[in-house]
Amino acid sequence: MATENSTNNFFEQLISGTKKFSNGEEFRVALKSNPRDPWLYRLLADFHKHNKSFIEADKTYRKAYQLFMEKGKSLQGIAALLRSWSIIRPTAHDFRTLHSQLRHKDSHSSAIAECLAKMSYRELTAVLQKSVLVKYPAHHVVRKAGEIDDALFVVVYGKLISTAPDDNGPQDGNNSSTLMENDFFGDRFPSATEKSISNLVKTSTEVELLKISKPDLLTLCGEHPDLQIGLKGLQEDLSLDDEEKPAKFFRKTSRRKLITTMLLEIFDREPGKFPVVVKCFTSDMSLGGVCVVVDPRYRDLPIADLVNRNSRLNISLPDESISLTILGRLAWYKETDLDGEDTYAIGIQFNEMPPRLRGLMIVFANAMGSMSREIEAGKEAKLRK
Secondary structure, X not given: OOOHHHHHHHHHHHHHOOOOOOOHHHHHHHHHHOOOOHHHHHHHHHHHHHOOOHHHHHHHHHHHHHHHHHOOOHHHHHHHHHXXXXXXXXXXXXXXXXXXXXXXXXEEOOHHHHHHHOOOHHHHHHHHHHOEEEEEOOOOEEEOOOOEOOXXXXXXXXXXXXXXXXXXXXXXXXXXXXXXXXXXXXXXXXXXXXXXXXXXXXXXXXXXXXXXXXXXXXXXXXXXXXXXXXXXXXXXXXXXXXXXXXXXXXXXXXXXXXXXXXXXXXXXXXXXXXXXXXXXXXXXXXXXXXXXXXXXXXXXXXXXXXXXXXXXXXXXXXXXXXXXXXXXXXXXXXXXXXXXEEEXXXXXXXXXXXXXXXXXXXXXXXXXXXXHHHHHHHHXXXXXX
16 A cells, blocks of 8 residues: 555645546546545545536545544545535534534644634634635736735645745745645735735645635624634744644643643733743653643633743752753643643743754753653552552
8 A cells, every 4th residue: 555655745746737637547546556545535526526427526525524534634624525515505414513523633733723623613614604615726826916915815735835025026936935735824814904915926736725705704703703813823823933833733632641740930021020820731842842731720821811921931850859941932822621621732932042052951851851750650659569
């Protein structure tokens, strides 16, 4: 059976145009080698729909949805489901089933998927009813600098290039970045005031985008005020470097998995006031930051007000003979579950420091976590005797 990497490369060949299927039999041959590949099912469903084989298309879209959800690709699964719903109108039961599946997933592989999973049933239904899937071929200009910003886009699949103007005005390749699966761009904070697009966005391969127009987004945020918080969370995720983002946004976990205990101090914006101090847990750190899970006893934190505040992490051995302090900033938060109790996961972005010093800090912090676990394990062993 093909590996996941070879499967992804195969899909990239199809959407880049370097490989083409002209009939359904070619898809079926490919599926024999990759029977659990959601991308192939998704493209086969598109093929059926293009050829007006709507029953086969609906069945294949739903198969792709199931496989995407199994792989944690919630956004791509929802896109396949939306294509299915364009053939057969969804019922309230369909929306309820999707909402339940998103809520019960242990983790999501992107910020946009986590944002969708946190929505209430009414919010999710309203957002999906206002969402439109659009496809563009390679080398197509999606947005021109200077035009009015009139929509929010999320990348379902494919690659785009976003190019900022240089100091002399025109765009060139020196100020470019790549937009890929699960990335988003456009007007995330809609208002009645018109804003101009700053970057040229052009497709590199065939792409599919989930689009919500600015008027629809304004209506959604007016009817569902909590959506503004979710959009703000997307902006905070966008501002983080890739190494500072958690690979997955976990909705459920346990103390056994979060093996290092620490105290987190979150400072007030006004100097002289006492910081908020909470107990939290983590499993490891990256060079740029750390994701910690708050002890559920501190669940009543005014968490939205604490974002972007300066913070201080204190890691110490149980007897406090050795301790380590790390300064940073509370960059984002997500709702999660710890041993069945609701709480928050918090992302701490560390302050700038020389790379070598940062590496030594991480090694030291992880070593302290290991020592703490050994001490606690020794205590438990004595108690069992």
